[in-house]
Amino acid sequence: MMLLAVFDRPSIDWHAFAPETVLLSALLLVLLLDVIFDERAKRIIPTVAGAGLLGALLPVVTLAVDGQDRFMFGGAFAVDDAALVLKALFLISGYVVVLLSIDYIRDGDYYENEYYTLLMSSLLGMLMIASSRDLVSMFVALELLSIPAYMLAAWRKGGPTSNEAGIKYYLMGVFASAVMLYGMSLLYGVAGSTTFADIGLAVSGEDASPLVVLAILFVVVGFAFKVSAVPFHAWAPDTYEGAPTPITAFLAVASKAAGFVALLQLVFVAFVGRPDVVEPLFWVLAALTMTVGNLVALRQENIVRMLAYSGVAQGGFMLVPLAVSGDAGDSAITAVVTYLIIYAFMNLGAFGVVMAVARKTRSGQISSYGGLFSYAPGLAVAMTVFLASLAGIPPLGGWFAKFVVIQSLFDAATVSSAVLGVIFAVNTVIAFGYYARVLREMWFSPVSDGDSTPIKVPAAIATALVLTAVATVASGVLPQLVGRFGDISTSLAL
């Protein structure tokens, strides 16, 4: 009786919760259809999943039009412009991943319905992480997005590499979670509260106590695994190579973005008063991640591994603004979010081409791209667009992503930011080396196996490619389209 009287049901703003609700309903619908119709449901499941993702986008738009910041559960769940931009990014990336998955999953004789269910669960976690402003909700969201991903990585059960991918990803992920949880417990000990706002107050001050330093270090290291920052990146190439390719795309883009979203909230809300600890930490992570990722990528023979290391390096580029978070302030948030959005499109597109080409060549070797331009000019041009964009060549989206990062460094205008800028610039030029290698194969080399029958691209992959290619070009020619979203995301810093 007493308990009931004390318990006050928190008021729930259903509008603010609508994107999650819609996605959850679609997820349950997919599950139900599978149970009721069994095999017969297979044909419509991907459609339902895709529609569910796009459906969840609707309330995101209405919330954005409404434009009001909403907070729930004592500030643990926030819906502001930043959260909405990121939710939209997750949903659109998820939709592209569904498009990429349809033919791969159907042709591969894998479980289909469960695949989409898990994919959607993981996306649900991502939607929540974009809104969480509290240690507990963030941790729950993180596990919700990670656990289905462990299973998805091992989806090609027949192949030993896929099992390796799943188990490596799982063990590393759990280890990272444990480290992070320990850090979180220390933070709670310091602040006596789990919300970021309170933690922000508690950890700021004259000097950082060793306890606070340790707590920040542990939490950041945990997420460094998630975004595959060097030296916590070892799982990524094996997992990427072994996992089903659409899941690799999902991990490389959406999952990595989720890690960055969490880092943004931590750095700019919870640790905002401690740039003296955060900045050097990210400086080292960024410099290592860019350099190691790029140098190792240069040596790869397999296209997926190459893209994996390129993804590591790109992650390093995205860590750069965090290394000047205190000095650059808002422009660092803008840079990270803008980079994430552009990166999502160009990287998903590159994976799309890899999948389309692999359907014919049955190979992941870079050398198998020889002469692609002569027998599949459309795919070769698309791949050129994506890789050139990743390399940062105008007028493709990537240049603007790199530009905003450099801009944030200039904004900070400190000696350490200048040094990081030099490392950044050198890495940009190095990165061109391995992207150019693929370009060279596609355009300049003769057809590798002599088989130059045209590639038939399934409609779903074609749609995904057109979508991502248009977005990649548009964000380079009219960067304001993306830049605006990066700009309004600064609302994150409360």
Added chain:
Amino acid sequence: MQATGFDAWALSLVVFLPLVGAIVMMVIPKAEEELHKLVAIVASLAALAVGIYVLINFDYDASGELQFVVDKSWIDVINSRYIIGLDGLSLPLLVLSLVVVPLCIIYSWHHIPEPGNPKAFLILILILGTGMNGTFVSQDLILFFVFFEIVLLPMYFMIGVWGGENRQYAAIKFFLFTLFGSALMILSFLALFFLADGTLGGTAANTFDMRALPAAATVINSTTAVWIFGGMFMGFGIKVPMFPFHTWLPDAHTQAPTVGSVILAAVLLKLGTYGFIRIAIPILPEAAVEWAPFIGLLAVIGIIYGALGCLAQTDMKRLIAFSSVAHMGFVMLGIATLTEFGMNAAVFGMVAHGLITGMLFFVAGSVKERYHTLEIARLGGLLKQAPKMGWVLGFATMASLGLPGLAGFWGEFPAILAAYNPAAGLAEETFRTYMVIAAVGTVLAAGYLLWLFQRTAFGEPSDEFADEPIDDVLSTEWIAWGPFLLGIVVLGVYPNLLFSITDDTVVSIAGLVTAAVGG
């Protein structure tokens, strides 16, 4: 002052019509080769037609001012705007680019290099056209940067796919050199953005507006300005290319297909020199004075080095490539004097070099097609086997060595003369030394060019080709070459045609230098 009505669209059409053509071609199946050629030529001629409209409606009495200005919002988050406009400095180069592209397409009509595929080849030419036209009309640093970079990939593919034996190496070398330069250039642009005070120039505090920056950049302290100029020097200097960054050029030129070489020589190299006059010098005149002796030194080294390089070449195309290094040296020397006279000469030199060297590469391409070699030792007797082509080659070499009465003379001679009396703040002794060295360079130029002509055109055809039927100039070649030949003569006989257009803008830029030194 913003343009209205059709004038507001004119420059955008000039820039984007080639791109529209390229997009149309992308959806046409590859097998429709004739249709592709038609679309390409129509798109490039349409851009030229609008260009002629601009040429007619350009107010020549106000050539120092930007005309056909459009100023629209583009990337608000970084305060970069879509600003385009045209003044006496941009106009000749824009026209050069507008003329060269359709002529290259006409030349390609029967000369699509191995491995064929006119669709892709012509699309790349059109994209190059958009990049080049856009660079010459941009008045915003970021817009300029984007157009400046658009030309990279098409040229990379053009060299790498349709080039000679060593094409892959040449293509990647071209790309990496230029990429490195532009990375430093963009850093300089950003430094300007943060350090310059745009409110002085009438816009927001942080600006990329090239019209406002000369006033806005006066607040930057001189040490920093020297560094910023250094970044731009690398970006533009590699593109020119200046000694010692020139090493990509002979490879790229030698390996590129004929049309690629022509576009590279006629227009792409000018993006660098144009950048110096349009951006680096007016925005940071004080730093320009600091750098000028150094630039002049590299320029004269380029002149002599290029000439000596020419004397050592056994390949006709490579020889012309090295002569480019020498000629661009004269252009850079003109710029380094920072005087009205010198910079006028430089602009003239850019146009003249574009026409003359473009012409030489055309002839080299046609010779290669007929003889399947460009080895000078194996050639000879061109005047006997293909007399018309022989005379065209002779005409172009005469123009290139700076024969008075042809266009080449008016680029080189005034540049040398300008070095006698450089801008205030520059050491006369230094520049007079440069003058003497550059003058020696002209003698060497006469030497290597006449020697080239003598070895390839005079005498008897070598035994291996003596019995082969060699076609003389074809009709498509006449159409493609005619305007080049005409331009060389007209500018040579009446140079004031060009000088009168460029003078006003150049005077105001030189004025900025004088003001910076005086103040």
